[in-house]
Amino acid sequence: MSQRVSFTSFPYPKSESQKEILISSVLAGILIYLFLIVFQPFGTDQFQHKLKYLLLFPYSIIFGASFFIVNLLTIKINNWNIVYELLKIAVILLLASIPSYFYNTLFLSHVKLSFSNYLYMVMLTFALGIPISIIYVLSRYIYLKKNHENTADKISTQLDEIELTTHSEKKTLDIIAGTAQLQISEGDFLCAQSLENYCAIYYIEYNSVKKVLLRISLSKLLDQIEIHSIKRSHRSYIVNLTKVTHVKGNAQGYKLSIENIDFTIPVSRSFMSTTINHLQSLIE
Numbered sequence: 001m002s003q004r005v006s007f008t009s010f011p012y013p014k015s016e017s018q019k020e021i022l023i024s025s026v027l028a029g030i031l032i033y034l035f036l037i038v039f040q041p042f043g044t045d046q047f048q049h050k051l052k053y054l055l056l057f058p059y060s061i062i063f064g065a066s067f068f069i070v071n072l073l074t075i076k077i078n079n080w081n082i083v084y085e086l087l088k089i090a091v092i093l094l095l096a097s098i099p100s101y102f103y104n105t106l107f108l109s110h111v112k113l114s115f116s117n118y119l120y121m122v123m124l125t126f127a128l129g130i131p132i133s134i135i136y137v138l139s140r141y142i143y144l145k146k147n148h149e150n151t152a153d154k155i156s157t158q159l160d161e162i163e164l165t166t167h168s169e170k171k172t173l174d175i176i177a178g179t180a181q182l183q184i185s186e187g188d189f190l191c192a193q194s195l196e197n198y199c200a201i202y203y204i205e206y207n208s209v210k211k212v213l214l215r216i217s218l219s220k221l222l223d224q225i226e227i228h229s230i231k232r233s234h235r236s237y238i239v240n241l242t243k244v245t246h247v248k249g250n251a252q253g254y255k256l257s258i259e260n261i262d263f264t265i266p267v268s269r270s271f272m273s274t275t276i277n278h279l280q281s282l283i284e
Contacts, residue, residue, distance in 0.1 A: 012137075013144050013251045014080035016270040021071045029064025031132055033057060047108070058103055063129070066096040078235075089133045097125040141251050148249030151276065155247045158283045173225045175201070177216035189230065190258055191265055192238040194218040202261060209260045229282065233267040233275040241279045 015021045070092045101121040171186040188204040229242045246257040254267040
């Protein structure tokens with residue numbers, strides 16, 4: 001029996017910072033404007049006015065603002081996938097169609113307001129927005145995938161050539177979780193994983209990997225153990241960067257491999273600067 005493929009199984013890299021959303025919104029608005037003045041679709045070529053290109057510019061502001069608003073509202077949603085991305089695009093286009101309709105009706109066409117005319121504007125908005133959205137989604141995915149893969153390959157090659165060491169092997173990490181206490185040498189700590197109200201801490205003891213569960217949040221654990229080589233890489237993971245043996249990149253981010261650990265540690269896009277940059281500084 002063949003296994004059914006679900007679109008929700010295809011993750012998509014969501015914008016995770018307001019700065020990135022703002023830049024993407026400006027680019028989306030510019031792309032809409034360039035499309036309008038270059039191809040002049042939907043009768044735009046018949047529109048004659050000495051300020052024609054200036055009068056078309058508000059559409060770029062409308063689309064850019066709609067893009068910014070919807071992306072900002074979805075920034076906190078986790079486990080983003082291609083279905084969510086397509087739905088988000090549909091909402092952006094629907095939102096943009098409302099001010100576009102009023103601008104066109106009241107300032108350009110000077111016709112009566114009617115629901116049928118608005119439906120026509122919705123159709124035009126989607127006809128214009130869908131091909132541009134497809135270009136944006138594919139180009140962004142390809143760019144991030146290629147960029148992360150190249151960075152990961154470079155780091156992995158450097159890791160094969162050198163062995164990372166901690167700044168001070170004698171430093172002790174003191175972890176306190178309620179009545180429980182745990183002391184681990186900086187050089188023995190591997191990683192930690194959040195498991196609801198607990199954290200699974202992996203470390204080396206007598207040359208073998210040991211796992212211990214403590215009732216503590218990942219953020220509180222990080223407050224106690226974060227140093228130059230130990231960083232949060234994901235909302236659910238902390239990693240000792242000196243223990244990384246291999247890095248794999250994809251459009252969503254990176255995955256770190258640690259010797260003797262049977263799972264990879266994800267690096268989400270919101271923690272790339274503190275994780276990958278610190279890892280590169282340790283290599284250099």
